[in-house]
Amino acid sequence: TDTLAILGLESSCDDTAAAVVSMSPESSEILSSVVLGQDALHDAYGGIVPEIAARAHAEKLDVAVKQALFKANMTLGDVTLVSATAGPGLIGGVLCGVTTAKAIAAARRIPLVGVNHLAGHALTPRLTDGLPYPYVMLLVSGGHCQFLLVEGCDDFTRLGGTIDDAPGEAFDKSARLLGLGQPGGPAIERAALDGDAARFRFPRPLLDRPGCDMSFSGLKTALLRARDAVAAEKGGLTRQDRADLCAGFQRAVADVLQEKTRRALTEASRTLSEPPALAVAGGVAANTEIRAGLETVAGEFGVSFVAPPLSLCTDNAAMIAYAGGELFRAGRIDDMTLAARPRWPL
Ligand code: KG4
Ligand code: ZN
Structure with a gap:
């Protein structure tokens, strides 16, 4: 069919997130969006500790993926495209997301798209409100x-x-x-x-x-x-x-x-x-x-003024799944050489 079932991963800062978005040529729908925060882990340090964040992503990414699939009433076998934040962000966390996405793409033989985190935020009004360019x-x-x-x-x-x-x-x-x-x-x-x-x-x-x-x-x-x-x-x-x-x-x-x-x-x-x-x-x-x-x-x-609901304004994986889908439809596809980039200006 022409409908994509996109699994998105986000792990560039202090939220471990996974989401499933379905995208047809006419419309998109968030089937699930799971965000596992890390506030409690960093609270005592007065800021985000990159090493602690990376370790937590490594431990929690598969939990987030399982929850997102469960909430979307799907299995990994139903996913037709996987996308992950490939930068910019804390490199340890970005690596966790990119590596997980590569593993899923290789195991399921589905395409992979690396997404710029900022592009994810920037495209969100299209996901929530169908806002046309420009x-x-x-x-x-x-x-x-x-x-x-x-x-x-x-x-x-x-x-x-x-x-x-x-x-x-x-x-x-x-x-x-x-x-x-x-x-x-x-x-x-x-x-x-x-x-x-x-x-x-x-x-x-x-x-x-x-x-x-x-x-x-x-x-x-x-x-x-x-x-x-x-x-x-x-x-x-x-x-x-x-x-x-x-x-x-x-x-x-x-x-x-x-x-x-x-x-x-x-x-x-x-x-x-x-x-x-x-x-x-x-x-x-x-x-x-x-x-x-x-x-x-x-x-x-x-x-017009478009302000997406707060849960989609802050870091989440639905925006990464959506951006991955739009890029894929526009012809973009990454392979196992996809790199995690700490800096990546739009
Ligand atoms: O997008 P976000 O969840 O995380 C990233 O920074 O990526 O934004 C968090 C920031 C915090 O600095 C927080 O103080 C700020 O957004 N913030 C607010 C409000 N709610 C959250 N700033 C001003 N007024 C608010 N009501
Ligand atoms: Zn962000």
Whole structure:
């Protein structure tokens, strides 16, 4: 038949994931999507330990695959294509996924496709909403921040991105500075609910410069200075001080992303006959204020705004299965020489 049953694997960071996606020429459907997190393993170290991550992937990948097949009511024999994240990411984990995919492809005699993790995120709005090309994707997570003009499954133009921290990283570090829990994004968003965003002055980095590049590490430094100034004056921080700091920080991030999104859509429009749709992916897309700002910009340009459900915005294997399927349909196929790449720009 013309319908693919694609098994996707994702293991480039700290989530071990497997998913089954069925893809016909007309439509795609997620039959299962399993994500096994590793938070508990890394918590004590204050960050992801690559060696621990790789070991956990090696132990858990086949569990994730079994669960994904079970939930899709399938066996390995029903799978017609296997795809895995081949980079960029922590090399030990990527190797686990690529090696597992090769083993399955060789054993079942089915084709193999290596997928760029960023392409997986960037193509997600097609899986969830059938979004046609072209569109501008803002990818905002703990590790990534870039604008991509997406014109095909292997046709990405980077319009700009962060020159230092990713926004999620800035949220996480800022939360630590205020003694809030991790992940920092949701913690800051919660604290900011009763905060006054205008009380502290936060910069709007790089807005004075043309283009779509962004910078977020200065916001974290501004937060640190403001925190210390308040603490020096009053001998400590009240709950309200924290709320105001969080609100000011969050507003600054949202403002920068909003204005740079305007520029990305403007820049993309220059090479197209009309402005393209706007889509977003990555954990930071969960933020209500940031999301609202992006939706406003889409409205200004009269284009649609697509934000996939959060479980598909963050790392998962359904996006890898889907991207593998699109690439395969476009003629791409890998063999046993497929390499795991720690760096792989789109
Ligand atoms: O995409 P993701 O799950 O993982 C990668 O970084 O690949 O994104 C996680 C990041 C974390 O930095 C987290 O603090 C941030 O997304 N995040 C948020 C929110 N929820 C998660 N940032 C701001 N506001 C949120 N509500
Ligand atoms: Zn990711």
